[in-house]
């Protein structure tokens with residue numbers, strides 16, 4: 253059986269004429285339904301009730317995730333060239349209708365054996381369109397693998413959609429020849445990355461993190477010294493050249509520690525903080541790699557603070573306050589914090605652990621965060637705070653980590669001179685706010701259903717001249733917008749209707765249309781993605797409005813709202 257499952261805002265169909273020898277009796281007239289899932293199904297030669305059941309099960313599971321409760325079974329012969337004889341097909345269609353009711357769905361069924369006129373409007377989200385193939389063979393394979401299946405099917409399905417949309421929107425692509433887990437960021441995807449980096453750069457500046465840069469490959473000696481070689485070996489990419497072994501960095505910490513160690517430090521210098529948007533490489537299991545969510549080239553918004561023990565609380569409080577702001581700006585601000593405490597085997601002085609853990613608690617309190625304690629789940633080298641963000645689909649994503657480390661300063665012999673002249677060890681704090689830029693971008697794209705807020709949007713404005721003779725004026729409008737930093741594209745090719753559709757498909761935030769009328773009056777027509785239109789808009793009015801939205805990093809995803817003051 254082959255089936256195309258569409259989550260629609262609206263579907264309408266009407267039987268027009270009988271198609272073949274087997275056709276059902278129907279009441280004439282138009283059936284019109286809203287907010288349903290339509291299943292166009294082609295029943296094939298080998299199908300039977302078990303195949304129908306298996307397919308329905310998939311559909312029902314998917315509908316549950318979509319929050320849809322009404323299914324329209326629509327017999328549709330055009331998905332296969334291996335169709336079942338009509339009587340058998342009709343039997344299975346009726347069987348599916350009955351079974352769908354039995355498993356608790358509301359069901360409508362389009363008549364079998366009729367030519368139908370139909371129209372529908374599919375929702376735009378990544379799971380709105382799904383193609384399903386179910387055969388006796390699929391069921392057998394599924395039965396064999398169900399026992400050892402580690403990843404739920406939803407991830408794979410979501411992943412396929414995710415990867416496909418990434419390519420369609422020209423954001424990123426993944427190529428088997430380059431290896432899985434190594435996404436390429438296209439120009440539009442790179443813009444989103446850069447906007448996120450820009451945001452964190454501002455955060456770093458407020459916190460006092462100085463941005464540094466370190467290479468991607470180090471000799472293996474350092475990794476022996478840090479202990480990574482021993483504990484992290486299987487996830488590191490190593491290489492040998494001229495008889496020497498090198499490691500492609502799986503983390504940025506040793507580089508930053510060496511910068512710290514490059515000169516003597518006094519208690520007055522601390523805290524010393526370095527940040528880096530460092531791409532690290534981790535050899536994850538191929539089975540664990542899913543779209544942007546788990547990659548092998550990971551760009552962290554990494555940072556390391558070298559602090560005196562008495563500075564832990566203040567430094568972490570200010571980091572946490574920024575974390576809260578970042579998630580309010582980027583997602584919906586819903587976060588969960590956890591504090592992982594001393595495990596059974598640990599290094600260092602237990603009194604120091606207790607003090608540091610208390611400092612973390614105070615910091616959470618001061619930042620206004622409630623938290624859950626994960627007793628004994630800290631790393632052997634220090635306690636940590638993890639922060640999960642929640643997306644619009646209610647999924648929790650582990651993003652920020654603030655990890656205290658008593659071990660690395662010891663291993664790398666990091667020191668500072670105390671007021672009394674004695675040598676002391678700083679505490680190292682590893683912190684990332686977004687975590688992995690790639691993964692965070694994946695979360696954002698799905699959270700916003702691929703239509704990002706204006707400040708993150710790769711195409712903020714698409715300028716569409718009505719006809720060839722309006723191109724000159726349109727170019728002037730485009731140049732003016734570009735000159736103040738608004739990401740604007742001028743689209744000339746194809747009919748206006750086609751370009752408007754393209755603006756919608758590529759998720760351009762706003763469309764500006766300029767024809768004769770606009771040219772004569774020195775104005776523009778603004779169109780948002782919902783099709784709302786404002787005519788006679790003066791370019792400076794639009795520019796200052798949109799610039800303000802971008803500057804404020806407003807949540808506006810491309811909608812004309814009340815803040816646009818239109819003067820005629």
Ligand SMILES: [Zn+2]
Nearest residue numbers: 503504505682
């Ligand atoms: Zn680190």
